[in-house]
Amino acid sequence: MASHLPLAALSVDLIWDFRQLTAYPFMVNALEAGTVVAVMAGVVGWFMVLRRETFAGHTLSVMAFPGATFALLLGLSAAVGYYTFCGACALVIGAAASARRRHRGEESAVTGTVQAFGLACGFLFLSLYQGVLANYENLLFGDFLGITSGQVLTLVTVCVLTLGFFAIVGRPLLFASVDDPVARASGVPVRGVSLAFMLALGLTVAATAQITGALLVFALLVAPAATAQLITPRIGASLALTALLGIAITWVGLALAYFYNYPVGFYITAVAFGVYLVARVARTVIDHPTLLARRSRAEAAA
Amino acid sequence: MFSQEFVRNAWIAGTVIALASGLIGYFVVLRAQVFAGDALSHVAFTGALAAAAAGIDIRIGLFAATILIALLLGALGERSQADDVTIGVTFAAILGLGVYFLALFSTGSGGGNGLLGARTLFGSIFGLSATDALIAALIAAGIIAILLTVARPLLFASIDPTVAAARGVPVRALGLLLLALLGATTAEATQAIGALLLLGLLAAPAGAAQRLTANPYHALGLSAAIAVLSTWAGLTISYLIPTLPPSSAIIAVAAGTYLIAFLATSDLRHARPRALKTVIRGTKT
Numbered sequence: 135m136a137s138h139l140p141l142a143a144l145s146v147d148l149i150w151d152f153r154q155l156t157a158y159p160f161m162v163n164a165l166e167a168g169t170v171v172a173v174m175a176g177v178v179g180w181f182m183v184l185r186r187e188t189f190a191g192h193t194l195s196v197m198a199f200p201g202a203t204f205a206l207l208l209g210l211s212a213a214v215g216y217y218t219f220c221g222a223c224a225l226v227i228g229a230a231a232s233a234r235r236r237h238r239g240e241e242s243a244v245t246g247t248v249q250a251f252g253l254a255c256g257f258l259f260l261s262l263y264q265g266v267l268a269n270y271e272n273l274l275f276g277d278f279l280g281i282t283s284g285q286v287l288t289l290v291t292v293c294v295l296t297l298g299f300f301a302i303v304g305r306p307l308l309f310a311s312v313d314d315p316v317a318r319a320s321g322v323p324v325r326g327v328s329l330a331f332m333l334a335l336g337l338t339v340a341a342t343a344q345i346t347g348a349l350l351v352f353a354l355l356v357a358p359a360a361t362a363q364l365i366t367p368r369i370g371a372s373l374a375l376t377a378l379l380g381i382a383i384t385w386v387g388l389a390l391a392y393f394y395n396y397p398v399g400f401y402i403t404a405v406a407f408g409v410y411l412v413a414r415v416a417r418t419v420i421d422h423p424t425l426l427a428r429r430s431r432a433e434a435a436a
Numbered sequence: 437m438f439s440q441e442f443v444r445n446a447w448i449a450g451t452v453i454a455l456a457s458g459l460i461g462y463f464v465v466l467r468a469q470v471f472a473g474d475a476l477s478h479v480a481f482t483g484a485l486a487a488a489a490a491g492i493d494i495r496i497g498l499f500a501a502t503i504l505i506a507l508l509l510g511a512l513g514e515r516s517q518a519d520d521v522t523i524g525v526t527f528a529a530i531l532g533l534g535v536y537f538l539a540l541f542s543t544g545s546g547g548g549n550g551l552l553g554a555r556t557l558f559g560s561i562f563g564l565s566a567t568d569a570l571i572a573a574l575i576a577a578g579i580i581a582i583l584l585t586v587a588r589p590l591l592f593a594s595i596d597p598t599v600a601a602a603r604g605v606p607v608r609a610l611g612l613l614l615l616a617l618l619g620a621t622t623a624e625a626t627q628a629i630g631a632l633l634l635l636g637l638l639a640a641p642a643g644a645a646q647r648l649t650a651n652p653y654h655a656l657g658l659s660a661a662i663a664v665l666s667t668w669a670g671l672t673i674s675y676l677i678p679t680l681p682p683s684s685a686i687i688a689v690a691a692g693t694y695l696i697a698f699l700a701t702s703d704l705r706h707a708r709p710r711a712l713k714t715v716i717r718g719t720k721t
Contacts (some may be wrong), residue, residue, distance in 0.1 A: 188524040189471040196632075230698075242470035243643030244698075247691050249474065250636025254687035257558045257633070261681050350535075353528035360521045397539050403532025410525045 155389055163281040167289055168388055171342045172354060172380030174293040177300060178338045179355035180376045181331060183363060185311045188356055189242060190227050193249040194336045195351040197223040198343030200256030207259045213288070216340035223248060224336030228329040281345060292341040299334050307331055308369070350399040354380060357406035364413045379409060437675055445569040446561045446628075446682065450667045452576035453625045454637060454686075458663030459583055460621050461638035462656045463614055465646060467594045471520050472509055472615065473638045475527035476622045479505045480631040482534035483623070489541040495571075498623035505530065506619030510612040559630030561671070561682045568627065575624050579617055586610060591652050629683045636687035637663050644697035666690040 156162050182191045197219045205215025230244040300307075310317040310324045318324050342351045362375040387402030437443055464473050479501050487497020505526075512522050564572070583590075593600040593607045601607045618638075625634040641662035645655040670686030677685075 183521055183524075186520055188520040189474065192471075192474065192524065239465035239468040239470070239646065240643065242468045243465045243639045243646070243694075246470040246474060246635045246639030247643060247694050250633050250639065250687050251691040253558075253632045254636065254684040254691075257630075257681055258684040261684075262679060350528070350532065352524065353532060356521065356524040356528060360525050397535045400532045400536040400539070403529050403535075407525060407529030407532070 151389070155392055159283075160281065161388075161392060163283055163286055164388055165385065166286045167281045167345050168384040169381050170286070170289045170293045171345055172358070172384040173377045174289075174296050174338050175342050175351065175354040176358045176376040176380035177373065178296065178335055179359040179380075180362065180373055181300075181307060181311065182335060182355060183359040184308075185331070187332075187335075189245050190231075190332065191335060191339070191355050192352050193227065193245050193252075194220055194223055194339045195343060195355065196249050197252045197336075198340060198347075198351065200252045200259060201340070201343075203256045203259035203263065207263050213340075213344060216343055217337065219252065220336040220340035220343075221333065223252060224332045225329075228332035231332075232325045232328065285344070289341060289345075292337065296334060296338055299330075303327060303330060346402070347399060350403060353399075353403040353406050354384070357403075357410050358383060361406075361410045361413045364410075364417045383409065437672070441566065442562050442564070443671075443675065445564045445566055446671055447668070449564050449569040449572040449628050450561055450671055450686075451664055452573045452580075453621075453628050454663040454667035455660050456576040456579045456583075456621050457625060457634065457637040458641045458660035459580060459656060460614075460618055461642035461663065462645060462659040463583075463590060463594060464618060464638055465642035466591075466652075467611075467614075469615075469618075470635070470639050471523055472506070473618055473622065474635055475509065475523045475530075476502050476506055476619050477626075477631045477634050478527050478531050478534070479619075480622050480626045482530050482537060484626065484631075485534050485537035485541055489537045495623075495627075498626055499620060502619035502623040503616050504619075506615040507612060510615040558633060558681070559626065559628050559683045561628045564628065572624060572628065575620070579620055579624070582613075583617060586613065587656070590614060595652070629686060633683045633687050636690050637666070640687075640690035640694040641666065644694040647697045647701045662693055663690065666693060 156165070179191070182188060198216050201215035201217075201219030202212050203215075204210075204219065205212045226248055227245055230248075231241050306317070306322045307327050307330075309320075310322050310327050314324060339351050339355070342354065346354060358376045358379040361379055362372045365375060366372045383402060383406045386405050387398055390396075390401040390405075391398035438447070461473075464470055480498055483497040483499075483501025484494045485497075486501065487494045490497075509523060509526065512526075589600070589605045590610050590613075592603075593605050593610045597607050621638075622631070622634055625637070629637065642655075642659045644662055645659035649655050649658060666689040667686050669689045671682055673689070674680045674682040674685040
């Protein structure tokens with residue numbers, strides 16, 4: 135969406151490219167916000183992927199849509215709507231997950247229903263809103279390029295809070311995620327920790343969705359974490375890698391959107407998917423029982 | 437209400453789509469595959485926009501994209517059950533592709549693009565023509581016929597895949613078939629209730645039915661019945677209150693039914709003391 139910009143062209147000189155990229159204040163804001171969002175979404179997403187709660191994460195990210203339209207309808211700031219809807223949805227899903235289950239599919243049925251209902255509400259608010267909504271796609275797919283420095287400051291605050299939450303709850307949460315029964319037996323309040331995590335996920339998504347749009351938060355949540363967990367099984371390394379990958383993906387996506395005229399959401403998801411695909415293929419090759427063994431045998435023979 | 441043609445078309449299409457979604461949804465919930473349905477509904481969005489950008493019939497784009505990705509998801513997963521991280525990464529990418537097609541389509545055709553986006557995402561059941569309704573009815577009838585033919589082995593394979601495989605039931609093929617049918621249902625429903633809202637008709641009636649009865653055949657029938665009744669109620673309500681979009685009304689009724697079923701069958705009297713005990717134990721240790 136950089137069509138209105140004066141001619142910016144990608145060159146071989148990376149320093150020149152970087153200078154071009156940061157020539158406008160809005161772009162600097164976008165890069166700062168993107169970095170913060172990538173770190174936050176990466177860390178939360180890492181736990182989400184580990185806990186196999188991807189569906190819940192996606193449902194929460196979709197909740198940003200009714201949140202935004204609700205705020206629009208009442209004339210509130212969009213942020214209020216985001217936090218209210220994502221927080222409420224996190225509580226509902228968390229409560230349903232800790233309730234006694236009748237059957238295996240219960241949790242996914244509840245999550246799916248909550249998601250559809252939230253979207254139905256969003257659609258209702260949208261049609262109740264009589265004024266012309268110029269770009270409703272921006273709600274769904276985000277607009278990286280209209281970020282103010284105030285928003286960046288809010289994001290930094292939310293990010294610090296989130297990281298603080300994980301610094302405190304991270305250990306028991308990890309225990310509960312990896313081995314639920316043993317964690318329960320050794321006195322970890324598994325239910326409480328799970329609910330708290332769901333809430334943290336909801337609030338992170340709300341903060342992120344303001345920048346990336348309701349439908350694309352998800353790419354930043356799941357792809358870097360999934361890639362990092364493919365690459366290394368070590369916890370610290372994999373967490374750090376998630377954050378780094380998230381930042382790299384966001385920067386490349388933003389730069390591509392700046393230099394070529396297509397939506398930033400497309401570039402970020404495409405880059406994220408590409409990285410995941412490479413890691414997945416590499417992992418398959420490395421884990422293959424004979425493929426590498428044959429090569430090393432050939433090397434030994436040579 | 438039925439004197440108007442658009443209402444009749446909406447009822448015909450709505451009923452058959454609800455019937456197909458209710459039946460398929462039961463299996464999807466039973467196998468805990470709602471997330472795959474979620475992914476496919478987003479694929480439908482991309483498929484429709486890709487077809488629009490390429491200038492071909494949207495229906496072709498819808499069916500081709502959803503069935504293809506459904507089979508891909510099935511092939512990637514073990515026992516034809518894709519794992520959720522694979523689904524997540526794949527469909528985030530596909531969604532991004534949808535945004536690309538949206539941009540391509542908007543810059544290509546000028547005006548009127550937002551309308552297609554909104555129609556694909558949220559559907560427009562009152563905008564269906566008689567031909568649309570007829571095609572929807574025929575496709576849904578086909579889906580239902582196939583599903584009912586394989587219902588018995590599919591049920592077996594869903595409830596106990598290991599024993600079913602030992603008995604010679606083609607578990608993997610059935611899983612793929614279910615995903616393909618799910619894809620077709622998504623494509624079918626996209627035009628009526630929208631890609632994003634279909635999930636409600638898949639998950640809510642089936643979830644409610646499974647809470648209300650343990651007998652799989654009763655649950656299957658009940659799920660279909662709840663889906664159809666929710667659609668009828670939603671259509672009626674939105675006809676009486678014009679500001680309420682029909683898709684929103686249908687999903688609200690379905691979700692409300694699930695909520696009632698959930699509350700009616702969860703006995704809180706047994707849950708409370710246990711929760712209290714955990715709290716007490718938690719404070720002591």
